[in-house]
Amino acid sequence: MxxxxxxxxxxxxxxxxxxxxxxxxxxxxxxxxxxxxxxxSTDQTHRVAEHAGCQYVTDGxxxxxxxxxxxxxxxxxxxxxxxxxxxxxxxxHTAKQTMAARFSRARGSxxxxxxxxxxxxxxxxxxxxIGKHQAAASxxxxxxxxxxxxxxxxxxxxAEIWVAPPKQAHRxxx
Numbered sequence: 001m002x003x004x005x006x007x008x009x010x011x012x013x014x015x016x017x018x019x020x021x022x023x024x025x026x027x028x029x030x031x032x033x034x035x036x037x038x039x040x041s042t043d044q045t046h047r048v049a050e051h052a053g054c055q056y057v058t059d060g061x062x063x064x065x066x067x068x069x070x071x072x073x074x075x076x077x078x079x080x081x082x083x084x085x086x087x088x089x090x091x092x093h094t095a096k097q098t099m100a101a102r103f104s105r106a107r108g109s110x111x112x113x114x115x116x117x118x119x120x121x122x123x124x125x126x127x128x129x130i131g132k133h134q135a136a137a138s139x140x141x142x143x144x145x146x147x148x149x150x151x152x153x154x155x156x157x158x159a160e161i162w163v164a165p166p167k168q169a170h171r172x173x174x
Contacts, residue, residue, distance in 0.1 A: 002030050002090065003068035003132070005075050007061050007145040009039040012048045014079030014164055019052045021081040030087050037064040037145070061148065062139040065132065073135050075128040075145045079164030082127070089159035090129060100134065100154045102126040103161035123149035125163045 004022060008015050015036065025031035036049040036056050049056045057063045065073065072094045076082075083106050093101050103126050128149045130138075138148045 001032055001070055001094065002072050002074055003032055003070035004034045005037055005061065005064045005068065005073055005145065006034070006078055007037040007039060007064075007075070008041065008045055008078040010041045010043045010045065011078040011167075012041075012043050012045045014077075015045060015048050016052075018076055018078050018080055018164075019048070019054070021083075024084070025082075025087050025090075028087050030091060032070045033068065035064040035067055037061050039144075060143065061145045062136075065135050065139050068132060071132050073128075073130050073132055075124060075130065075135075075149060077122070077124050077127075077145075077164040080125075080127060081162040083160040083162065086157075086159040086161075089157045093129060093155070093157055097155060098131065100128060100130040100152050101157045102128060102154045103157050103159050106160040106162045122146065122166070123151070127161050128152070128154070129157065 002025070006015060006018055019034065022031055022034060034054040036045070036054045037060060038045055038056065038058050039060065046056055055067060057067065105126060124146050135148060142148045
């Protein structure tokens with residue numbers, strides 16, 4: 001029913017946290033497959049994906065979408081964690097809706113107002129539940145999962161997500 005796609009680069013710890021939050025969905029039979037779309041990792045990301053039984057692709061998000069078996073795709077950032085109760089909300093949405101949806105942020109994961117105003121908004125921070133056909137059409141012109149998620153009209157799911165921490169820019173030594 002649902003394929004989960006996680007686009008990552010050098011975030012093995014974040015990937016492991018996200019995969020752990022998907023276990024309930026796999027046990028319930030809601031998560032059909034998980035595809036890790038690597039964009040050039042040099043850490044042990046491939047081993048985390050392999051040990052968790054995920055498909056591992058290096059050809060980008062479009063390749064992951066093509067390999068997905070589910071009619072619905074759940075795009076997540078590495079490090080994002082779905083809160084208990086997400087399975088029922090996703091099943092209810094996919095049974096009745098055709099439009100894309102996003103999760104609500106867990107209370108402790110909400111960004112204060114001024115921080116939201118002055119920071120760059122990550123379109124994939126709240127996850128994205130999207131039909132496979134719509135995602136495939138978007139992937140033709142979008143080079144990343146973030147680009148697919150940007151600018152989409154979505155509904156809010158009655159489920160929460162702990163947002164992945166923002167990536168820290170690596171500073172070169174002075």
